[in-house]
Amino acid sequence: MTAPASTSTLDASAQLSASLVARFPDSVTADTRPGFSGFIIKKENLVEVATALRDEFGYDLLSSVTGVDYLAENKMEVVYHAFKTTGGPNLVFKVQVDRVDPIEVPSLYEVWTGADFQEREAWDLMGIRFTGHPDLRRILMWEGFEGHPLRRDYKEAFFEEEAKPFKSRWPEGNHKYAEFRTPHRDNLIFPEGFDPDNYKPENEDELYFSLERSSTKREEDALKTDHIVVNMGPHHPSTHGVLRVVVELDGETITSLKPVMGYLHRNHDKIGERSTFLQILPYTDRLDYFNSMANNFGYVTTVEKLMKIPVAERAEYIRVIMAELSRIQNHLIFIGMLINDLGSMYTPSLYAFEERELILDIFEAVSGARMMCNYFRFGGVVRDVPDDAMQKIKDLVHDRLPGKTDEMERFLNENEILLARLKGVRVLNAEDAIRHSVTGPCLRAAGVPYDLRRADPYSVYDRFDFDVAVRYNGDMYDNYLIRFDEIRQSLRILEQALKQIPQGSINSQKPQYQVRVPAGEAYGRVESPKGELGFYVVSNGKPNPYRYHVRAPSFVNLTAVESMCKGTKIADFVALLAMLDIVMGEVDR
Amino acid sequence: MYGKGILKGLGVTLNRFMETYLDDISWWVRGKKRYNSAEGIAHRSSKNTRGIFTVQYPEEQLLTPEEFRFVPFLVYDEGAEGKQEVRCTSCGICAKVCPPQCIWIVRTNDPNTGKPVPQPAQFYIDMDICMNCGFCAEYCPFDAIKMDHDFDIASVSRNVYDLEKLLKPATYYAKIRPQNYNREEEARKAKEAAKAARAAAPAAAAPSA
């Protein structure tokens, strides 16, 4: 059941609202649009208010930054969601500016470094200039891309209609290939007034300048050594997909580093805004394709918040069971792949894959697909877990997985080579992790017991007895061990869930192919295996969302990679990157 | 230290290595087939699997659970003299719900009156775009479109399936999804019975009135 907002939290938010407005009477006003919440802050005072929010009010973790294009009102809005790492609900604050280029909003980079990539994304996709951002380049689109594709008036090359379903499909649906809609028979449009003769392609100078700007190299170094720039990827086998990293090296030491991404970019947000609420669901599977169950979970939780509907009791338990199974296989793969990255090819990762296969068999039996599960629906899940699949879950949870986790630990934990590579290599300390908005196991391995299942419980997680896994050294070895801790806690949750799961219906709603979502905004978040997975959805009552944004944990965690790796040896870089457990489907979206 | 940890780890590998052969031998002694038999494949994806659990595709194939879904197909019932009674009424719901919009339906219009006839004149699904989400099967009110189990459709050209290629008999559907099929048939029979009862009720009530 979605917990009704208790009076105490309401009181707390009213109190906060009063004290914040009292503190900044001129620059903070409450957002009073129906269905909306939070505060609207004058752009001139944004940095000042944000600093106060962080230092005086304790909102130390900036979760999400994104823009909303209110075309009809001629306004551009930047929406921030901040949290306390001690737990509790979110604080939403917004800045509104006129929608006249150049649209400028002060950057919060200095307050929360975690705003770095997210502001770059908002600049890239929405065209909001963040003044004071030290490195405001495009991030997902390529240099020289024309326009800002998330603006409401942007039309892609294959543009057909504002929103699905398209009228051409029925009742006169004579099949046409998409490319016949564009003059060049390709996914290609030229900007107005484009002159091919005078076209000079933009190059990557900006990237290399920025690499140089943030370099820590010092001219007065005793040895006059050359610095070399190494491009790793985008096809490097150990970069977990098409991620490219440009590294500047002094000998073997990394002096500067910039990740380059977007090779897998498909503008998930825009696809979402063109689709109906239900149609988005299978697309979320493709974000973090290791954990489609967790992605479904985050999205339906958000939309259920907006729709204000309850979730069937049995379905809540099924959701938790699936999400925790998903976490187990994700962490097993993380361990296997980490060992792969350290150079011990295949054996450990295949041991991990064995357990993963068994878990995917369960997903296949309940949802029909091993990876692209598309299993959740608003108000519940698609279908009940078949008896044989339920038996298999029990078998795995009670008989197999605990033993196999032990075996994996026996296999690796004391391995001297592993210890030599992992122990004492710093990943992040607590302060850096919070400043960079890093969430998930990396934050907990740095000693911050911040787990949404406890800090801001959703679904039925408040009914289970489990510990938040936390380790304190913040080195690679702790980051590795914490995955085992989390697997153990997931197994604990699973045991209780399997015991408590009630009989009954698996959906509180009638199956509908178009749901009615009242106007308003909602930010929903779940603890995905990689960190905080957030969805920001704005509805205007139409069948498709007005704004749909994914706060992907992999993407935001990657913000920290630069500060993590500076000063370390290039040989450790691949392992450090593995620690963040990124998946490119989610980074590039 | 001094390599004890490595040796411990190697012990796990050795154990796994032995288990593979021990398992093979024990199956052989019991006179059963661990490879190329449904039983063996099922064992290899059960909680008791040990050692190497690879399934040698394509000689062997994993057993597909009933709910497994690949691209959709259209169901027809076999009428008298092998006539194909297409279940689809071209209501268009599947085309509306499809996320990547890969279903294209041409509705039949009566040539004389111009009114729509509940039958598809043409039905295309662009299989290259289909994301196998299963929404079309889930929301079709007439059980006319279902998800297939046949996933070997790789080809060197593009795959736009038309009505002819999409149609498969209900018997095929019953074979790949027996539980779903039986459940739907029962629901249908119950509905028909209820309808008949309702039709009979006023008829029975009328004479007495």
Ligand code: SF4
């Ligand atoms: S397949 Fe089903 S949903 Fe699609 S048009 Fe035919 S009857 Fe309607």
Ligand code: SF4
């Ligand atoms: S399975 Fe999904 S993507 Fe494929 S045709 Fe059906 S609704 Fe469309």
